[in-house]
Amino acid sequence: MRLKRRCGAHTRSTGKACQAKAPANGRCRNYGGLYTGPRTEAGKRAIGIAARSRLAAGDQAKLLAGFRAWLERRRTVSSKVALP
Numbered sequence: 001m002r003l004k005r006r007c008g009a010h011t012r013s014t015g016k017a018c019q020a021k022a023p024a025n026g027r028c029r030n031y032g033g034l035y036t037g038p039r040t041e042a043g044k045r046a047i048g049i050a051a052r053s054r055l056a057a058g059d060q061a062k063l064l065a066g067f068r069a070w071l072e073r074r075r076t077v078s079s080k081v082a083l084p
């Protein structure tokens with residue numbers, strides 16, 4: 001029987017291989033740090049369009065909650081991440 005695939009990335013905290021279960025992409029959700037927002041112009045446009053369509057659908061509260069949560073994560077996670 002094959003063992004469950006592990007992430008296997010070297011952790012910064014212990015220097016040992018990460019023991020988290022690996023998803024299809026081979027690395028766990030801790031790998032590479034958190035998402036910091038769209039980087040490309042196309043990505044920024046796409047997220048703007050998605051946000052506007054959610055607004056149009058009357059999902060304003062959800063949109064704002066998501067945005068605030070994202071801002072908060074950004075603030076607490078890293079001071080290295082520069083605001084655009």
Ligand SMILES: [Zn+2]
Pocket residue numbers: 007008009018019020027028029030031
């Ligand atoms: Zn990992």
